[in-house]
Structure formats: structure tokens, C-alpha cells
Amino acid sequence: xxxxxxxxxxxxxxxxxxxxxxxxxxxxxxxxxxxxxxxxxxxxxxxxxxxxxxxxxxxxxxxxxxxxxxxxxxxxxxxxxxxxxxxxxxxxxxxxxxxxxxxxxxxxxxxxxxxxxxxxxxxxxxxxxxxxxxxxxxxxxxxxxxxxxxxxxxxxxxxxxxxxxxxxxxxxxxxxxxxxxxxxxxxxxxxxxxxxxxxxxxxxxxxxxxxxxxxxxxxxxxxxxxxxxxxxxxxxxxxxxxxxxxxxxxxxxxxxxxxxxxxxxxxxxxxxxxxxxxxxxxxxxxxxxxxxxxxxxxxxxxxxxxxxxxxxxxxxxxxxxxxxxxxxxxxxxxxxxxxxxxxxxxxxxxxxxxxxxxxxxxxxxxxxxxxxxxxxxxxxxxxxxxxxxxxxxxxxxxxxxxxxx
Numbered sequence: 001x002x003x004x005x006x007x008x009x010x011x012x013x014x015x016x017x018x019x020x021x022x023x024x025x026x027x028x029x030x031x032x033x034x035x036x037x038x039x040x041x042x043x044x045x046x047x048x049x050x051x052x053x054x055x056x057x058x059x060x061x062x063x064x065x066x067x068x069x070x071x072x073x074x075x076x077x078x079x080x081x082x083x084x085x086x087x088x089x090x091x092x093x094x095x096x097x098x099x100x101x102x103x104x105x106x107x108x109x110x111x112x113x114x115x116x117x118x119x120x121x122x123x124x125x126x127x128x129x130x131x132x133x134x135x136x137x138x139x140x141x142x143x144x145x146x147x148x149x150x151x152x153x154x155x156x157x158x159x160x161x162x163x164x165x166x167x168x169x170x171x172x173x174x175x176x177x178x179x180x181x182x183x184x185x186x187x188x189x190x191x192x193x194x195x196x197x198x199x200x201x202x203x204x205x206x207x208x209x210x211x212x213x214x215x216x217x218x219x220x221x222x223x224x225x226x227x228x229x230x231x232x233x234x235x236x237x238x239x240x241x242x243x244x245x246x247x248x249x250x251x252x253x254x255x256x257x258x259x260x261x262x263x264x265x266x267x268x269x270x271x272x273x274x275x276x277x278x279x280x281x282x283x284x285x286x287x288x289x290x291x292x293x294x295x296x297x298x299x300x301x302x303x304x305x306x307x308x309x310x311x312x313x314x315x316x317x318x319x320x321x322x323x324x325x326x327x328x329x330x331x332x333x334x335x336x337x338x339x340x341x342x343x344x345x346x347x348x349x350x351x352x353x354x355x356x357x358x359x360x361x362x363x364x365x366x367x368x369x370x371x372x373x374x375x376x377x378x379x380x381x382x383x384x385x386x387x388x389x390x391x392x393x394x395x396x397x398x399x400x401x402x403x404x405x
Contacts, residue, residue, distance in 0.1 A: 029176025
């Protein structure tokens with residue numbers, strides 16, 4: 001595989017391919033975050049203003065020089081202990097310290113003490129206690145300074161629950177979306193899926209056609225889509241002017257996908273004047289009763305080969321042949337069948353499941369060239385590389401790849 005260069009286009013493509021899942025996880029994060037905000041206690045902030053005066057010469061300058069000291073005094077251990085003594089339920093000193101915030105203006109003797117708590121009355125009470133203890137300490141230790149309480153503590157702000165819920169919701173949406181996107185991005189980097197023409201090129205393969213995921217019931221509209229998507233596949237395969245008749249092995253893991261891809265390639269050959277036949281090679285245990293019975297009658301010489309060849313249900317210009325073997329594939333019989341059919345048909349398209357290694361190996365020795373089919377939703381680049389390596393070890397020439405998206 002060629003070295004892959006991860007570009008901005010790949011980042012965008014990773015998002016677009018998984019956008020619905022990313023958005024869904026984002027909405028889940030939004031819902032969870034908004035739900036959790038119901039359990040968050042609202043916060044109340046109380047404040048009290050005090051003015052500090054100093055008597056004597058150059059009083060104002062002396063006060064301003066001491067403001068930093070006064071701030072430290074408010075949150076000192078002495079005052080915190082004093083406040084705690086007045087509380088009915090003491091608070092840990094470190095927790096009480098986190099509740100207090102002090103503001104002083106530049107060149108100002110005004111100090112504002114803020115206290116945040118989850119109870120309105122408690123916030124005001126603690127703020128008043130801090131102010132009272134502070135005033136007491138100033139009067140006791142600073143004889144030339146005086147604290148004037150301009151206002152008792154009052155609630156200055158409260159947490160808006162709706163705003164908080166909105167903010168948490170947005171954060172939850174972004175976080176969940178981002179984490180989901182990063183997970184898909186990591187997956188794309190370390191386990192990339194074969195989901196684009198660029199990935200096919202990285203596998204050193206030629207993209208013959210792209211087909212939507214096969215439906216269980218193939219309607220007329222899907223048949224037209226198959227014809228449209230595969231109309232250029234035969235010219236791409238025949239770019240080296242192949243000599244007819246030819247046999248091609250179609251390899252995949254899903255029967256429905258094999259049938260539709262085979263129909264598309266067969267149609268492409270018929271559109272350039274060649275007569276194709278699709279040969280579905282199945283294990284007896286996996287083939288239907290009618291196919292098994294007809295094949296048994298042909299083996300026993302009861303009916304002719306032409307009697308077990310059917311027209312495709314949706315594309316009348318295409319013939320199908322279903323053959324069924326026991327656990328071991330009879331290579332001699334397949335070779336004889338191949339020789340006989342090549343007298344009537346230009347292109348024989350054999351379909352087989354790559355997981356059935358014995359069948360794949362026997363058919364590879366008889367046919368020699370194959371088309372590899374990958375499902376973009378299931379096949380990783382590593383798995384595709386392993387499959388292609390196995391096919392190359394069987395001496396199969398890979399004519400191209402069909403991508404099912």
C-alpha cells in the first residue's frame with residue numbers, strides 16, 4: 001500500500017461521514033449536562049463595604065500604604081478562627097478561605113469584602129462576621145486607624161440557574177461531539193475503512209464501479225442504478241484488448257452484493273456487444289433446493305446444461321447459472337463446464353465467497369483473473385490488503401475493484 005498523507009480534506013471527510021453519530025452524541029451530552037445542572041446548588045454572593053481612616057499627619061498616604069496589610073489581615077488565621085467561633089456549624093478554615101474575596105480600588109481607602117455560599121442568609125452572616133472581626137482587630141492593633149462599616153452585607157449576585165444550564169449544555173454538546181469525532185478520527189487513522197476512490201488507489205487497485213449497499217429485494221430503480229454505475233466497467237477491464245472468450249472470478253463475502261455486482265459487470269459487457277453468463281458457485285448447504293435439484297439432474301445426465309441456465313429477474317439480457325457442489329469443488333467438472341460454456345458465451349463471471357478458501361483456490365487455478373469487491377462499511381484497509389495478498393498468492397490477476405458504499 002502506498003503511504004497515506006492525512007490532509008485537511010480527510011479531517012473534513014471523517015466528520016461528514018460520521019456527522020449524524022457525532023451530532024447524536026453531542027445531543028446526548030447536551031441532555032446529560034442540562035440534567036446534571038439540576039443538582040448544582042445555586043451560589044449567592046454577599047458583599048459589605050468598609051472605609052478605613054487613619055488620623056495624624058499624611059493620614060491618607062499612611063492608609064494607602066497599609067491597604068495590602070489590611071487585606072492580609074481579613075484572611076488571616078486569627079480572623080478566620082474568630083468567624084468560625086460565631087458560626088453554629090464551624091467550617092473548615094481552608095473552605096472558609098475559599099469563600100472570601102477582597103477588592104480594593106487603586107489609591108482608595110474603600111475595601112469590599114465578598115463571601116460566596118450556597119445559602120443566601122449564610123453568605124450575608126459570614127460577610128458581616130468578617131467585617132466585624134476585621135474592625136475589632138483594627139481597633140485593637142492599629143490605634144491611629146478606624147474602620148467605618150458603610151453597609152451591612154447584602155446579596156450582590158446569584159447564580160442564574162437557566163444561564164448555568166445553558167452554558168453546561170453547550171459545553172456538554174461540544175465535549176461529547178468532540179470526543180466522538182476524535183474517536184472516529186483515531187479509528188480512521190489506525191483502522192481506516194475502504195470507503196473512497198483514494199483508498200482504492202492506496203491499495204494499488206483500479207476502481208471499476210461504486211454501488212450503494214445491496215438491497216434484499218432488487219427493484220427496477222436499483223437495476224437502473226446498477227446499469228448506470230457499471231456501464232464503464234467492461235471498457236476499463238478491457239483496456240488491454242482482451243481476447244474472448246474470457247472468464248473472471250468475482251470475490252466477496254456477501255451473496256447479495258456478489259449477485260448485484262455480477263449483474264452490473266455482465267450488463268456492461270452486454271452493452272459493448274459481448275454475451276455474458278453469471279455462474280454462481282455455491283456449497284450444497286448454502287444453495288436453494290431448486291438450484292441443487294437442477295444441478296443434480298444435470299450431473300446425472302437427466303437434463304441438458306441449457307435447461308438450467310436462467311434469465312436474470314431484472315435484466316433479461318443477462319443469463320445466470322447456479323451450480324452446487326458438496327464440500328469439495330470438482331475442478332475437472334468445472335473445467336469441462338467452462339470449456340463448454342465458452343463456446344456459447346464471451347464472458348463467464350464466476351462468483352464465490354472469499355471465506356470459502358478451497359472454492360476460491362480451485363476457481364483461481366482455472367480462471368486466473370478476478371475482480372475484488374469491498375464493502376466500505378465493513379472492510380478496513382488492513383483486511384483488504386490481506387485479502388489481496390491471498391489472491392496474489394493464488395496467482396490471480398486482479399483486474400479491478402468494485403466499491404460498495
